[in-house]
Amino acid sequence: MCGRFVVAKASSDLAVEFDIDRVSDTEFTPSYNIAPTTSVPVIVQAPAPAEEVDTYGPGPIRRLEVAKWGLVPGWARDASVASRAFNARSETAAVKPTFRAAVKRRRAVIPASGYYEWQTGADGTKQPYYVHPAEGGADASLCFAGLYEWWQNPEGEWLLSTTILTREAPAGRMRELHHRIPVFCTAADIDEWCDPALAGSAELVADFAERSLALTDSLALRAVDRRVGNVRERGPELIAPMADPA
DNA sequence: CCAGACGTTGTT
DNA sequence: GTCTGG
DNA sequence: CCAGACGTTGTT
DNA sequence: GTCTGG
Numbered sequence: 001m002c003g004r005f006v007v008a009k010a011s012s013d014l015a016v017e018f019d020i021d022r023v024s025d026t027e028f029t030p031s032y033n034i035a036p037t038t039s040v041p042v043i044v045q046a047p048a049p050a051e052e053v054d055t056y057g058p059g060p061i062r063r064l065e066v067a068k069w070g071l072v073p074g075w076a077r078d079a080s081v082a083s084r085a086f087n088a089r090s091e092t093a094a095v096k097p098t099f100r101a102a103v104k105r106r107r108a109v110i111p112a113s114g115y116y117e118w119q120t121g122a123d124g125t126k127q128p129y130y131v132h133p134a135e136g137g138a139d140a141s142l143c144f145a146g147l148y149e150w151w152q153n154p155e156g157e158w159l160l161s162t163t164i165l166t167r168e169a170p171a172g173r174m175r176e177l178h179h180r181i182p183v184f185c186t187a188a189d190i191d192e193w194c195d196p197a198l199a200g201s202a203e204l205v206a207d208f209a210e211r212s213l214a215l216t217d218s219l220a221l222r223a224v225d226r227r228v229g230n231v232r233e234r235g236p237e238l239i240a241p242m243a244d245p246a
Numbered sequence: 247c248c249a250g251a252c253g254t255t256g257t258t
Numbered sequence: 259g260t261c262t263g264g
Numbered sequence: 265c266c267a268g269a270c271g272t273t274g275t276t
Numbered sequence: 277g278t279c280t281g282g
Contacts, residue, residue, distance in 0.1 A: 001255065003265025035264050036265065073252080075277045083262080084253045086265080097252045097278065118265075120256090126266080166254085180255075229266050231264040251280080255265085262269080 001087055001180040002144065002164045004228070005115035006032045006130070006239060007041060009141065014041055014064055014111055017141060018187065021061040028066050032238045035231045036086035040069045042162045043109040044148055045194040060196055065148075071163040072151040073098050079151065082161055088147060090165045090183050090209040094202035099163070102147035103200040108162055109190050110144040114239065116228055117178045117221075128228045129177060130239045134220040142215075145183040145193055145208050167209040174216055183208060184215040 007014075011028045014020070020043070028041040045060040052061075070082025085098055093099040114132030121127060133140060148162045165183040169175040185193055185208060192198070193208060223242045227233045 001265080003255080005265095033264095037262095038264060071253090073277085075252085080262095081253075084255095087254055089254075099253090101277085116265075128266095163253095231266070247282105249281090252278090260270090263267090264265105 001117075001166050001178060002115050002182040003036060003086065005034050005144075006113040006132075007034060007111060007141075008032065008113040008236070009111075011041065011064060011066075014141070017139075018043055018064070018111060018190070019062065020064040021056055022063045024063065024065045026066040028064075031234050032236050033228055033231060033234045034069065037068060037070050037083050039066050040110055040162060041065070042067045042146070042148055042160070043111065043143075043190060043194065044106070045191070046196055060194075062190075062194075065160055067148060067160040067162040069163075070161060071098060071102065071147060071149055072159060072161040073101065073149055074151055076151060079153070079159060079161075085163055087166045087180075088163045090145075090167045090205050093147070093165060094200070094205055099147060102149050102163075103202075103205060105196060105200065106148045107193050107195075107200055108146045108148040109185065109194060110146045110162060110164055111141040112144055113141060115142075115182065116224075118229075119177065126226065126229065128224050128226060129221045130224045131174075131177070131219055131221045132239075134218050140187075143185045143187060143190065145185045145212070165205065165209070167212065170213050170216060173221065174219065177221060181212075181216060183212045185212065186215065 048056040048061045071085040169181040
């Protein structure tokens with residue numbers, strides 16, 4: 001699954017990597033320990049305002065926004081549902097009340113340097129692992145396929161929120177680590193996944209979940225220090241390979 | 247009809 | 259055990 | 265996701 | 277908002 005992840009780049013670097021047309025005023029600053037309900041960068045595509053078609057062309061423009069990690073559907077009474085909607089099952093998202101409207105019209109991509117999984121040992125201790133693109137990918141980010149929503153609080157303020165899709169892990173290393181994994185897409189797939197003119201369906205989600213498997217093969221993982229469990233730790237040392245016990 | 251839920255994970 | 263905060 | 269709290273009263 | 281349970 002995906003319940004904690006790393007974005008080592010700031011908004012400006014993500015804007016370059018992902019060919020963003022517009023960056024939100026709210027900056028994202030790098031974090032090596034992003035937890036549910038906190039702020040994450042999210043890539044969305046929306047039609048350009050009519051007066052800006054000359055600048056951007058007739059297609060959708062690509063924006064980098066900062067969102068609360070945990071989807072808050074438009075009809076929610078309060079934003080607390082976010083804490084239980086930071087992942088959406090790709091198998092069912094198209095029909096679940098919380099996610100289906102977003103599947104149709106508000107699909108997004110969350111860029112990430114990597115993410116964490118924990119394995120609980122027989123003695124109950126939790127060993128964290130860092131999952132990331134295998135060497136050779138240089139500086140490239142992963143793309144999590146996700147959804148987003150706008151929600152207005154009683155005071156009329158708008159909140160942007162997002163969730164990451166998951167699927168069953170394929171047999172192999174990743175499944176030994178955990179039975180659920182995020183749905184990934186390639187940078188080249190962002191236009192299609194986030195196309196606001198394309199009505200999302202269960203079939204579209206299933207197609208991307210299937211295509212995601214090709215990317216899973218190119219992941220590497222390593223054990224890291226247990227300090228990552230504490231959300232107040234946010235530095236790059238969290239992804240350092242664990243020192244060998246002498 | 248109204249009231250209440252709407253979710254994922256893991257674990258047993 | 260279960261909820262909240264990050 | 266994990267870590268940490270989980271309570272009341274009164275006093276400063 | 278929309279579905280389910282009563």
